[in-house]
Amino acid sequence: MSHASSVAPNATRTAPAIEPPRQYPDKPADVFLFGTCVLDLFFPDAGMDAIRLLEREGIRVHFPQAQSCCGQPAYTSGYTDEARVVARAQLALFAGDWPVVVPSGSCAGMFRHHYFELFKDEPQTLKQVESLAARTFELAEFLLNVCRVQLHDSGAPxxxxxxxxxxxxxxxxxxxxxxxxxxxxxxxxxxxxxxxxxxxxxxxxxxxxxxxxxxxxxxxxxxxxxxxxxxxxxxxxxxxxxxxxxxxxxxxxxxxxxxxxxxxxxxxxxxxxx
CATH class of the missing domain: 3.40.50.1860 (Rossmann fold)
Known part of the structure; x- marks a missing residue:
């Protein structure tokens, strides 16, 4: 892999402003789950538990089998061209209008914020980026603000x-x-x-x-x-x-x-x- 960009690693970038996602007055019937590569390889049970939490809310969860990495490792290492290839594949998989729920805040942040930097010179692609960013939620955020869950504890102190x-x-x-x-x-x-x-x-x-x-x-x-x-x-x-x-x-x-x-x-x- 050749170093394709002079952009410094993400640690040197200014943190993006936190933009509010799309508002959903009613709980959506369908969502995508973006599982993340680390969850898929090392914590698959957590991914299944995320699905169960969403299904318990009456939501159908769709998991595109071709999904892979969000592109963050390449992006934060300065391999912008390689990150763009990975990101483009995710944009195609998660097209449409369903919310995208991510059981990882850092990967959700990649979708919601950093894809804009990756595709800033591609106006047509930016339309897809804007759509994905507005529909992306970290799991806890989605449960709290979209599903408006009221949890009832059944465990010991x-x-x-x-x-x-x-x-x-x-x-x-x-x-x-x-x-x-x-x-x-x-x-x-x-x-x-x-x-x-x-x-x-x-x-x-x-x-x-x-x-x-x-x-x-x-x-x-x-x-x-x-x-x-x-x-x-x-x-x-x-x-x-x-x-x-x-x-x-x-x-x-x-x-x-x-x-x-x-x-x-x-x-x-x-x-x-x-």
Whole structure:
């Protein structure tokens, strides 16, 4: 792969303004699910749990089998041309008018914000980008603001720490939506932790290019999570979970992070009628 762009990695870019997505006065009957490559490979159960949460709301979930990566790893590494090829394929798959629900704030942010940069010189493609951006929702955001869920907790009392991907926090306000959903669970106490707004060190290709720095960052993150007194860790981003859980395992800790979709489904009794 040749370096096709002089654009610096995403860490040096100014964070985009958070634009509101399309408003849906009524719950849509159909949605697309964009599963993300990390979820598909490492957390498939979380993807199924996201589908179950949506189906429980009476929504038909469509999963285009040809979907792949959102293009973020190539884009944040400066391989703009390669990222554009990947992004173009996703634009074709998720055409139409259905909302696109993404169980990852960072990938949702790629759709909603960074595709505009990728296709800024292609006016015709920008029309597709605008449509996709307006219809893209991170899972917690969709459950909260479109489905308007009212969750009923059926679990035992527990203290939980919420970790939010730093890019999802900046670009999608995912921490706000996650906190709101956890706040609906009567027996769940969300505890704050040091370094809450800081990166866990994953950063996609960053953790490969800068393993020592990444390792130091995730050690700080796991120390803060352990020190919070939380019995469980929840996150809506699988990349972060992969990094944090790997560090916990290396340290011999029993504490593990769980995707928000799986946690919500487990706490609220699964399907209706279960």
């Amino acid at each position: 527990v203290k939980v720490a919420l970790h939010t991907s730093c890019s999802a926090r900046r670009e999608m306000n995912t921490h706000v939506h996650g906190r709101a959903l956890l706040g609906q669970l009567a027996a769940v106490e969300r505890v704050d932790h040091d370094h809450e707004s800081e990166c866990c060190g994953f950063g996609g290709a960053f953790s490969v290019r800068m393993p020592d720095i990444s390792g130091a960052m995730v050690k700080d993150k796991t120390a803060a999570l352990k020190g919070s007194g939380a019995a469980e860790v929840v996150s809506a981003d699988c990349g972060c979970l992969l990094n944090i859980n790997g560090c916990f395992e290396k340290q011999g800790e029993r504490l593990r992070g769980e995707h928000l979709a799986s946690f919500l489904l487990r706490r609220t009794g699964g399907h209706k009628g279960d």
